[in-house]
Amino acid sequence: MEHSAYEAEPTEILLDDFDVLIDVRPHAATSPSIIGTTAVDLANLLAEPARWIPSRTSNILIICDIGLRSGIAAERLREAGYHSALSLAGGIDAWRTAGLSLVDTAGLTIDQLERYDRHLKLAQVGVPGQRALLNATVTVVGAGGLGSPVIMYLAAAGVGTIIIIDDDDVDASNLQRQPIHSTDDVDTAKAVSAAEFVSSLNPDVTVVEVSDRLSDENAVTLLKDATVIVDASDNFPTRYAINDAAVALGIPVVFASVYAMEGQVAVFDASTGPCYRCIFPEPPDGSIPLDCTTIGVLGSITGVLGSLQATEAIKLIVGSDGTLTGRLLLYDAAAASFTTLNIKKNPTCTTCS
Ligand SMILES: [Zn+2]
Incomplete structure (x- = not known):
């Protein structure tokens, strides 16, 4: 021809x-x-x-x-x-x-094909994975040190809906480790400040800001729409409230915490592995200070742990193997080492068994 x-x-x-x-x-x-x-x-x-x-x-x-x-x-x-x-x-x-x-x-527009090009080339994401991300809802509890990188990377990845729950305002002492907020945001509600960042980064993301404290009373209502929950909180009552609601709702939780120069991250999905209470049945002795206000924290460590949380959330959404379900990843910044422990469901867990 x-x-x-x-x-x-x-x-x-x-x-x-x-x-x-x-x-x-x-x-x-x-x-x-x-x-x-x-x-x-x-x-x-x-x-x-x-x-x-x-x-x-x-x-x-x-x-x-x-x-x-x-x-x-x-x-x-x-x-x-x-x-x-x-x-x-x-x-x-x-x-x-x-x-x-x-x-x-x-289902992807020409703008989305360009924006997510590097995802589309990855076997682990591709077009089906990107569509799953665009259709997903991630609820992030805490828009602080862990929440900053979590929200930034999930927004960049094109998670279709991000619900941000935080009842604090931005304080000048937060800026050392919470780069989603800027100096101009001091005294602004963290949920509002983080939502503004998301909107300016990616128009594909619908962001819902909740300037309220998550508690046992409102947890199910606030978390029920999530595909994945990210626990980026910094206190035990919130962690237990998230865990108990997530187990009841059947939604996986990507957990992390930091302590001075160390951090840990895990995926708690009670349908296939342990929940947070299986591993930490009781809050630790209240006489030992565990909060970064008292003991301090290296800001970049929250960046490492929050980035790991964002990665695990994305893996759960696109259906990747090898998530941290049933494993606890420990990071020791002083020694520059990662250790992974296998963690099991507690048959006497009061929440999930
Ligand atoms: Zn449990």
Whole structure:
């Protein structure tokens, strides 16, 4: 078959050479396509090309089933001044015959394909994982030292809804380890300040701020919508309230705590492993100070632990193996060492057994 000057052969194409890849198949939005493609109705594309094509000098590849409709589209776009429009010769059929790969991009916009490109290339995330992230709700209890990196990385990852629960205001002494807040945020509610950061980072995220203290009374109500809960709190009553509600609701919790130069992180999912109370049935002796207000904390350690929590939350959402369910990861910053302990369900646990 003879090809026109508007066509490019599948085997001669370098996808990186194109600024815009447009799939005009009627079923494009729900079919596997070439990575980076956006699905656009042919009539809409020709009526309003500037909606999808940034400039008349953009390198554009139009894709359809066998190259007929895309050939017409490329010709019309050239007539409209888009001089670098090309049609994929032979369409998706020829692409597939040439042994080139297709991905299921259904449901992601062209902006999302660009923003999450490095996730989409990862076998552990890919398009299905990114869609799972965009459809997930993570409830983060605490917008302080642990909550800062947790919320920042979950927002960057495109978690569709982030619920931030914190009843504190930003204090100047927080800024040493809570980089989600800035000097201008002092005296602002932490939930509000953190929510502003999320909104400015990623428009894909719906953020819900709750400037209230999580307690035994409101925990189920505040946590019930979560796909995953992140316990970034700093006190025992809150940890037990989160645990007991999460066990009742059947929602996994990514827990962490820090103490001076040390930290620990675990995933508590009572359906497959222990809960927080299985491992810590009682709060420790109140005579020993365990809070960072009293004993101090290295700010970057909360960054390490919070980043581990964000990673575990993402792994739970995308369905990765190897989460910290049934394991407690200990970090000793002074020795620069990580240790993992296996932890088991307590058969006499008052909460989960
Ligand atoms: Zn338990």
